[in-house]
Amino acid sequence: MERDKLSGETLLVAACSDPESFAAFYRLLERPVLGFFMKATGSPELAADLAAETFARALESVDGYDRAKGRADQWLFGIARNVLGSSYRAGCVEARARERLGMGILVVDDHAAHTIARLSECGEEAALALAALPGEQRRAIEARVVEGLDYGEIAGELRCSQAVVRQRVSRGLSTLRARLAGGR
Amino acid sequence: MSILEQLERDLLEAANRRLAGGVEGAPGPQGQRRRGRMTRGWRLPLIACGALLASATIALAATGVILTGAPVRPEEQPNPDVGQGAPVPGASRLLSLRVPDPEGGLEWGMKVVRTTRGELCIQIGRVQDGQLGQLGIDGVFHDDGRFHPMPSDILPGSIRQGVSRGENDATATVSCALTGQVVAGEHRGVDRSAGGADGHEGAQPRSELRDVYYGLLGSSAVSVSYKAGKALRTVAVSQPLGAYLIVRKAEPREQVGVGGESIGSEGDLPARAPLTAITYRLEGKLCERGPVVAPGGHAQIADPCPAPHWPVAGDLPPRELHKPLGVRLEVSHSLIAGARLSFKAPFAVESAEQDYTIRIPGVSCGRQTFAHRRPEEIATGYDEITLGRDVTKGATVTHQFSAGELFAPLCGWPSHPREVSRRSATIEVLYRSYEGAVPVIVGKALVREPPGTRPAPQRPGNRRSRKGHRR
Numbered sequence: 001m002e003r004d005k006l007s008g009e010t011l012l013v014a015a016c017s018d019p020e021s022f023a024a025f026y027r028l029l030e031r032p033v034l035g036f037f038m039k040a041t042g043s044p045e046l047a048a049d050l051a052a053e054t055f056a057r058a059l060e061s062v063d064g065y066d067r068a069k070g071r072a073d074q075w076l077f078g079i080a081r082n083v084l085g086s087s088y089r090a091g092c093v094e095a096r097a098r099e100r101l102g103m104g105i106l107v108v109d110d111h112a113a114h115t116i117a118r119l120s121e122c123g124e125e126a127a128l129a130l131a132a133l134p135g136e137q138r139r140a141i142e143a144r145v146v147e148g149l150d151y152g153e154i155a156g157e158l159r160c161s162q163a164v165v166r167q168r169v170s171r172g173l174s175t176l177r178a179r180l181a182g183g184r
Numbered sequence: 185m186s187i188l189e190q191l192e193r194d195l196l197e198a199a200n201r202r203l204a205g206g207v208e209g210a211p212g213p214q215g216q217r218r219r220g221r222m223t224r225g226w227r228l229p230l231i232a233c234g235a236l237l238a239s240a241t242i243a244l245a246a247t248g249v250i251l252t253g254a255p256v257r258p259e260e261q262p263n264p265d266v267g268q269g270a271p272v273p274g275a276s277r278l279l280s281l282r283v284p285d286p287e288g289g290l291e292w293g294m295k296v297v298r299t300t301r302g303e304l305c306i307q308i309g310r311v312q313d314g315q316l317g318q319l320g321i322d323g324v325f326h327d328d329g330r331f332h333p334m335p336s337d338i339l340p341g342s343i344r345q346g347v348s349r350g351e352n353d354a355t356a357t358v359s360c361a362l363t364g365q366v367v368a369g370e371h372r373g374v375d376r377s378a379g380g381a382d383g384h385e386g387a388q389p390r391s392e393l394r395d396v397y398y399g400l401l402g403s404s405a406v407s408v409s410y411k412a413g414k415a416l417r418t419v420a421v422s423q424p425l426g427a428y429l430i431v432r433k434a435e436p437r438e439q440v441g442v443g444g445e446s447i448g449s450e451g452d453l454p455a456r457a458p459l460t461a462i463t464y465r466l467e468g469k470l471c472e473r474g475p476v477v478a479p480g481g482h483a484q485i486a487d488p489c490p491a492p493h494w495p496v497a498g499d500l501p502p503r504e505l506h507k508p509l510g511v512r513l514e515v516s517h518s519l520i521a522g523a524r525l526s527f528k529a530p531f532a533v534e535s536a537e538q539d540y541t542i543r544i545p546g547v548s549c550g551r552q553t554f555a556h557r558r559p560e561e562i563a564t565g566y567d568e569i570t571l572g573r574d575v576t577k578g579a580t581v582t583h584q585f586s587a588g589e590l591f592a593p594l595c596g597w598p599s600h601p602r603e604v605s606r607r608s609a610t611i612e613v614l615y616r617s618y619e620g621a622v623p624v625i626v627g628k629a630l631v632r633e634p635p636g637t638r639p640a641p642q643r644p645g646n647r648r649s650r651k652g653h654r655r
Contacts, residue, residue, distance in 0.1 A: 002469045007486045014470045017420030019199030027186050052191050068416035101198040115187050
């Protein structure tokens with residue numbers, strides 16, 4: 001999917017008039033946000049609920065995103081922290097943005113809960129570093145490392161040769177290692 | 185693939201609902217419209233009768249009780265075969281785009297009008313009850329304080345021909361481009377009435393003038409980003425024409441009564457100030473074009489679009505038809521009064537897309553380095569005159585030159601022109617299609633000043649503009 005190669009900033013700008021861009025923005029930052037909430041609450045279900053409210057609030061205020069004031073992930077995590085804070089104060093997960101948008105109740109199945117639980121193991125920092133990779137490298141690593149697909153399947157999905165997929169995974173992992181090492 | 189696919193679907197559906205339900209009011213500036221109207225409308229200083237009436241009109245407009253006055257009438261009937269042509273009946277449309285005025289009151293809107301010569305004209309004005317029009321304030325319509333609707337089938341260009349009456353007076357709020365071209369432009373110092381200030385020559389405070397930025401970027405445009413103070417705003421363009429409109433107060437010391445426009449092909453137009461970026465969807469991919477940067481410069485664009493498809497026709501040599509041009513000098517008592525050019529049109533002109541251009545060499549006042557050369561040798565490009573009207577194939581086309589244009593052209597700044605004498609000039613006639621085609625040189629004619637004659641003295645202000653028609 002071409003949108004998955006774009007930066008969060010570009011997707012947010014486009015999301016003002018293109019709903020698919022917001023969906024791509026969600027896919028881009030779903031894991032970092034879920035990882036953040038998983039770490040904060042220790043509960044996959046709560047993390048999913050909080051992430052849903054965070055993205056709903058982001059959708060409501062996407063027109064107000066100011067690219068000059070910061071990156072898209074910083075903007076989203078600002079919302080995430082607000083959602084977490086207000087939920088703590090209220091004693092329950094906020095759902096007002098989802099209600100205003102007419103969104104239904106989120107059902108988290110066992111597989112999703114297990115995956116979310118594992119996100120806290122790999123850490124928010126790694127998830128953010130992954131989200132910051134160029135779209136082609138990010139998708140290749142997700143497919144190979146996270147989803148466990150083989151190179152032939154990935155090459156078919158990305159419409160390129162297996163050699164190119166290997167190169168993207170290799171370069172992406174090198175970049176991730178360098179960034180995570182530099183961050184410590 | 186996402187972990188919570190249901191959440192992704194729910195968000196996508198919510199985004200779709202939001203967009204579908206918020207076409208008129210959801211994005212960007214629309215959300216701030218009500219606040220701006222409520223607060224700023226009450227803070228207008230009531231310093232004089234004129235200001236009082238204007239303020240009252242703005243405030244009444246905000247509450248929806250402004251009275252309607254006589255409709256706007258064109259100053260002259262447009263000729264369907266000349267210039268921009270006449271409006272095609274039933275082919276004008278008020279776009280859904282609405283933006284607030286900085287002082288509140290009636291919103292600004294944009295109307296497009298198709299013409300008989302294949303142009304698409306943009307008219308910008310205030311909107312009430314689904315009609316575009318002008319407010320009777322600031323000298324317009326004798327300050328009657330009413331809203332004056334603009335009939336749907338009048339040509340905007342025939343209302344104001346882009347004439348600025350004075351430094352502080354209103355400029356036109358219209359522009360036309362060929363159908364299929366995309367445009368981005370601005371009118372600076374527009375009267376907040378959206379009309380020309382009829383008979384009103386006095387200085388307007390800058391705060392009562394507006395800078396209007398507009399564009400029709402085509403169906404591939406998604407959104408535009410621009411700076412509003414220190415903030416960067418992004419608003420979706422209105423489809424299917426890719427229209428945007430930004431209205432601001434004129435700055436205290438900015439030059440007003442001026443405007444400009446960028447014209448290009450769809451998907452290729454770069455951002456023009458105050459736009460910082462245009463987001464396009466090209467071949468299914470989202471990308472951005474920033475402003476044109478100087479060589480060696482770098483635009484801060486995250487996902488740049490592919491390089492524009494620049495036309496290559498300009499590099500090709502023009503084809504020459506070597507058709508005869510007739511030039512008859514008008515001489516009386518050794519004074520050359522003028523010259524009449526005539527030629528048979530080898531091609532028809534059926535719309536504003538095609539045109540004949542008549543050109544003669546331009547002149548320079550000369551610089552120190554050219555001191556050893558005669559002024560007539562220092563030609564600087566061409567002065568061009570375009571016909572700007574329909575022509576039947578085979579028809580005889582005529583054009584009248586003044587003697588000064590041929591043998592005593594002007595050089596230097598328009599405010600301090602100097603006359604340069606020359607004994608001869610070559611007239612060329614070209615045919616251009618404006619579609620990237622190579623221009624065709626219909627013919628050339630060398631005109632010499634006959635011995636013992638000289639150009640008749642020109643009265644000040646009696647010279648025609650060298651530019652002739654636009655373009």
